[in-house]
Amino acid sequence: MLEEMQGFRLSPQQRHLWQLQQVNSLPYRCQCAVLIEGVIDIEILKQALEQVVNRHEILRTNFRCLPEMSIPLQVITNNNITWGENYDLSSYSHHQQEELLNSLLQKLNQQPFDFQYGCQLQLSIITLSSAKYILAICLPSLCADAASLNILVREISRSYAACLQGREPDNEPLQYADLAEWQNELLEGEDTEAGRDYWRKQNLAALTNFKLPWEQQITLQSTFQPQREAIAITSELLTQLEILAQQYNSSLLQVLLVCWQILIWRITQQSNVIVGINCDGRNYQELKDAIGLFAKYLPLNIKLEGERRFSEILSENRLEEIQKYQNYFTWENWEDREDLKYHYHFFPVCFEFLEAAAEYRVADIKFSVARQQSCIDKFKIKLTCQHQGQQLLAEFYYDSSLFNCEYIKILSRQFQNLLLSAIAHPEVPISKLEILTDIEKTATF
Numbered sequence: 479m480l481e482e483m484q485g486f487r488l489s490p491q492q493r494h495l496w497q498l499q500q501v502n503s504l505p506y507r508c509q510c511a512v513l514i515e516g517v518i519d520i521e522i523l524k525q526a527l528e529q530v531v532n533r534h535e536i537l538r539t540n541f542r543c544l545p546e547m548s549i550p551l552q553v554i555t556n557n558n559i560t561w562g563e564n565y566d567l568s569s570y571s572h573h574q575q576e577e578l579l580n581s582l583l584q585k586l587n588q589q590p591f592d593f594q595y596g597c598q599l600q601l602s603i604i605t606l607s608s609a610k611y612i613l614a615i616c617l618p619s620l621c622a623d624a625a626s627l628n629i630l631v632r633e634i635s636r637s638y639a640a641c642l643q644g645r646e647p648d649n650e651p652l653q654y655a656d657l658a659e660w661q662n663e664l665l666e667g668e669d670t671e672a673g674r675d676y677w678r679k680q681n682l683a684a685l686t687n688f689k690l691p692w693e694q695q696i697t698l699q700s701t702f703q704p705q706r707e708a709i710a711i712t713s714e715l716l717t718q719l720e721i722l723a724q725q726y727n728s729s730l731l732q733v734l735l736v737c738w739q740i741l742i743w744r745i746t747q748q749s750n751v752i753v754g755i756n757c758d759g760r761n762y763q764e765l766k767d768a769i770g771l772f773a774k775y776l777p778l779n780i781k782l783e784g785e786r787r788f789s790e791i792l793s794e795n796r797l798e799e800i801q802k803y804q805n806y807f808t809w810e811n812w813e814d815r816e817d818l819k820y821h822y823h824f825f826p827v828c829f830e831f832l833e834a835a836a837e838y839r840v841a842d843i844k845f846s847v848a849r850q851q852s853c854i855d856k857f858k859i860k861l862t863c864q865h866q867g868q869q870l871l872a873e874f875y876y877d878s879s880l881f882n883c884e885y886i887k888i889l890s891r892q893f894q895n896l897l898l899s900a901i902a903h904p905e906v907p908i909s910k911l912e913i914l915t916d917i918e919k920t921a922t923f
Contacts, residue, residue: 485542485551489658490665490808491759491771491854492620493549496541498824498856502701503618508852509587510627511579512613512634516843520603523613524561526637530630531559531599533637533647536621536654536770541593550593552655562586562602562614575606583614583849591618612848621654623773624852625758628835630769635838635845642840654770664805673806680777682812684750688826690858691745692885702856705878707886709894711870718901719870726792726904731831734863734872735778736791737896738829740908743782744896745889752779754825754857755797757804775825775855776800776807784909788900791908824856834866859886861893 488496499506514523531537538557541550565582567575582604589600600616615630622630633647640647664670711719723733735753743751759765759772778800782791809823835847851862851873858880862873872893876886892913899912 485553486655487659487662488549488552489661489771491774494809495619495854496549504590505702505704505853506619508617508619508622508627510615510850511583511848512615512631513846513848514611514613514843515609517609518611518843522641523638525641526634527559527601529637529641530633533651534769537599538597539621540595541620554655557597559599559601560597562600564603566605568605568607579604579612586614586616619771619852619854621771622769623771623854624832624850625760625773626769627850628847629767631835631845631847632838635840639840652764652768654768657768665808670806673803674811676803677807677811681779682752682777684748684752693880700879703878704853704875706873706875707883707890708871708873709890711872713868715897716868716870719897722901722904726789728792730865732792732795734831735829737893737900738861739780740782741893741896741913742827744913749781749783750779751782752777754828756830757801759804761801761804771854773854774807775828776804777825782908785907787905788908788911789904826858828857828860830860830862832862832864
């Protein structure tokens with residue numbers, strides 16, 4: 479009987495996500511394509527994955543409700559991995575492989591999860607050649623975030639090495655259910671009231687009735703349907719952005735964020751701009767190796783006026799301040815706030831910055847993240863910037879029930895134009911920075 483099972487409270491992030499996904503759980507997932515280069519033993523790889531699942535309880539956690547409960551408990555199970563279909567693309571050309579791989583990953587990303595009784599970890603192996611494979615990994619966001627995917631790849635490589643040597647990995651990981659309880663206690667303790675009070679004092683009134691240009695009317699049939707439009711930033715432009723960051727003692731992350739804030743200000747004409755900033759929730763050393771949903775979006779409020787200079791805004795870095803208090807943020811802080819009475823408890827505009835994951839070598843085999851994506855919260859539009867060496871990918875995720883893809887393409891071009899203008903004129907008023915191409919200046923939208 480369910481009443482006899484041992485269960486654990488959800489973390490604050492899980493509770494928030496559980497409530498969001500009651501309408502549609504499909505978008506809230508994390509996917510990773512792990513590139514494996516070298517002659518690998520598939521059976522040992524499967525043993526390694528079984529070992530990883532045995533070590534990390536969150537990878538074999540179900541979510542079950544007791545009678546009269548609307549929020550489930552985390553129930554640790556002994557579910558075995560259920561492998562999906564394997565695919566062999568070795569007979570196709572490189573170009574064909576890329577197209578088929580994109581199609582397969584999209585297909586795998588649409589598989590539903592059985593939250594109550596199934597194994598949450600979905601796995602498939604895609605063979606590209608005798609020494610090149612893709613391990614496709616999919617997890618519900620209730621169990622993972624972007625950082626978790628990178629940790630998982632490292633764990634797989636370590637377990638593969640251990641299996642080759644016939645041993646168990648050395649360290650014992652912290653378990654998510656225990657850390658979830660710690661997070662709950664942190665939000666309930668009297669000694670952490672100051673941290674919670676910091677967020678309650680934030681002015682989030684600008685979120686109420688916030689609309690972007692060309693945003694379509696929400697209907698009763700509307701559900702959150704995220705889609706993606708991406709642009710690759712050239713290595714030359716990336717170098718110029720890094721030089722700009724160094725010039726003002728800032729960072730690439732901060733330059734991209736400020737440009738995003740200015741663009742939102744320009745297209746909405748709202749002086750108070752609130753952007754939800756993705757923080758990985760691992761601000762304690764003990765959490766650096768933990769798998770699970772720790773990440774959350776925190777509100778970064780900035781007041782923008784046309785005469786302010788880009789360089790001036792760049793120097794106002796409040797990221798460290800809000801990250802200091804990230805453990806105390808929860809939407810439950812604002813349940814009784816009158817100014818958010820008609821807001822649905824998510825940030826319409828979000829920003830995420832991801833650094834490239836490390837590569838892991840085991841003998842002559844290399845494990846690396848070829849691509850990844852994660853959706854841990856609702857949004858209207860989100861800019862994700864993935865930085866890898868001399869490459870920068872700007873991904874514009876948007877709710878396709880609200881926006882036409884053509885608008886997002888325009889927005890992506892405007893962002894790129896703004897980057898170029900900020901590089902060339904960091905000391906001019908932000909109202910003078912260019913966001914339109916010459917063609918767009920003469921067009922009517």
